[in-house]
Amino acid sequence: MHEKVQKKLKILADAAKYDVSCSSSGNSRSNSRGGIGNAVAAGICHSFTDDGRCISLFKILMTNHCIYDCAYCINRRTNDRARATFTVQEIVDLTINFYRRNYIEGLFLSSGVIKNPDYTMERLMLVAKKLRLEERFNGYIHMKAIPGASQELIQNAGYYVDRMSVNIEIPTEQQLEKLAPEKNYPSIIRPMNQISEGILAYKEERRKYRRVRKFTPAGQSTQLIVGASPESDRQILQLSSNFYHQQQLKRVYYSGYLPVNTYDQRLPAIQSPPLVRENRLYQSDWLMRFYEFSADEILTSDQPFLDLDVDPKLAYALRNLHLFPIDINRADYHMLLRVPGIGVQSAKMIVDARRFRRLTSYHLKKIGVVLKRAQYFITCNELAPRMTDWEPQRLKSHIVAASQMKRRKAGDTQLMLFHPTMNSPAIPKQLHSKN
Template sequence: MQAERIQEKLEILADAAKYDVSCSSSGSNRKNTKRGLGNTGAGICHTYTEDGRCVSLLKILLTNHCIFDCAYCVSRRSNDIKRAAFTVQEVVDLTINFYRRNYIEGLFLSSGIFKDADFTMERLVLVAKKLRQEHHFNGYIHLKTIPGASDELLYEAGLYADRLSVNLEIPTESGLKLLAPEKNRKDMDEPMDYLKGEIVRTKEEKKIIKSTPKFAPAGQSTQMIIGAADETDRHIIQTANHYYATYQLKRVYYSGYIPISHDKRLPGIGAAVPAIRENRLYQTDWLMRFYGFRHDEVLDEQHPNLDLDIDPKLSWALRHLDQFPVDINKSPYELIVRVPGIGVTSAKKIVAARKFGKLRLEHLQKIGVSLNKVRYFIICEGFLPLKSDKPAVLLKQYILAESQSKYQKALSSQLSLF
């Protein structure tokens, strides 16, 4: 009976946790000891579902009971669903047993809020504390911090967890007020600010005092639900940019709204956010963090939403054809990395390789550059850009048609093997 009860709880609370996508384990460096269990590092194993969610961690809620009634949340107070709650020891036992069976590499633990923020946060912290101190568990732990919890509990959480996160939930304050009137943005900002300060302080202190304990070594992250309110992609990216700059977040996650309610404040049932919109937002996020793009370059008042047909870098390039073609053999890295089809690694290889001679198209192919997009935007030895005089709309059609043709050829080639 005990095993059946735990299994039922696991089914309910693991299913409820699937709406939270912010469970990346990159960035931690927790080393094992001779008496310890598990090891967290850059090589931690991940498994991803088709929609991009990480499932290598035991990903559960402590409970789906909640005092709040947020319109977009499946665990909201007014929703008629089956409720369950784990005890602290049950979560600890599940984590250790699953780890020993090689099912997981760590724990991602969130929770509905029951009683109040401190009551809930105290139990989340206790799970991590027992894993670290009683079981010497060195695997990855990601805890969701509860807005409104005390600084003392947040500090303790940072001592035991690799990453902490506070969900922004809705990108705009107006959307949050509409869909979750019991919550406010200030309660989310304050713990982020506190965590940022402690992360910076402990890093600086550790440079002087080596025995200083680690504090959230994988940093902090957040998640936004997109499509539940009427925000544009520009609003979303502006918010992400603000939180990256202000609170030094490691990641912002974008979770497409899944229709779960007939609430008139929400999009209708069947109006699920297309997965491609999530993908385009992640691509834009990548451009800001690794390619040197400003948020207002990718999206502006004239273009408030991302093009779902093409990736955001290609979309930007088609709107700024005056900046192309880029001479591969002469232009600085900062311009080369903006060429559609050239990634960060390829751009670095190009800059390094051209020291030994003029680069041609065949050299770019050997480097790993796909010429499908690139050849419309570059100059290199013995090559001028194709159709560079065409309007952006027509050039987009050329590139899309060519991409579709290559896809069909690849598919036909694969089918011919059967």
């Protein structure tokens, strides 16, 4: 690799680490005769597909130059840091060379805004176009759409990539104007709507015609920064819910605010990113996408922030103890999903199994229900309701204490498996006996 390109790679790969909305969707873009790569069996930046496979993506910025001066961004215009810009051909060559060496299975391409949105978007689009048409690359490509770019450029880019994303970053327009005054909500929402409409049109045409030019077949995603502005978790989840229902987004990513520009007085004075809060938001997002929860069920106006001590599903159950315990043999699928310790697959198996017989706790264990958690919220043949007269706070303390005890015992077990001064497992005393 040329020394100049290697220097750029070091700068721009490091700058790309702040964008967390990096994933593969399991899209089935197959190979073609004479081409290389595919997006079928995709394992550098590690990501996970919908079916659980771990893949490696070449995660890079085209440039970390930027005309904007966003308070929360490491690449803001006024920061004194090393800058670099790849040419279109350099990114194409790097992607193909890394792929041929089996380093990567796809490309995640983002960029700062250089000169203007159209100029930047055109070069991003040309990277994907060259890879597809000239190099005949059929691997996975995830590209950022630049807010403010023309509809024609975004439309053309959608024909060559698998997924596009537009980062909204700050959850409310008021705070966006405060922290990034050169940006505005309409310029961000407009390309999101355009991509969403293009995906719907593509799906409609596929129903009518055998061969249709693909448009962003893996959908679109976005990213929200958590903690850089004072929005509540409820506001964030309601915004995410709207994206899922109106724009049909595949994923909303939550990035705990990294205090990279501590000198800016508009930003909160924190020492480390709010990782527990970020994790609770991902758990809540999972509930909305797979467990049929609405944002208003997870959080209310009286409780706008997630409980950091327990997961949001357990917090919901503790807030709504009047709905529990439920009878496993009678409750509908929707209600089964709201029981802590019962997952989507377990709920489906319960509904199927109880058609043939009444279920007991033995059957629930076989199905995969976590009875240590679910037992407080269910009844079945021989399992009577437990602690139904307890106050929510007391029950919460009991469950949290039991979980901590379980983790402590698991840690003690791990320590006992190995001798403290040796790498080999400790030998039980009875094995030293002559008998």
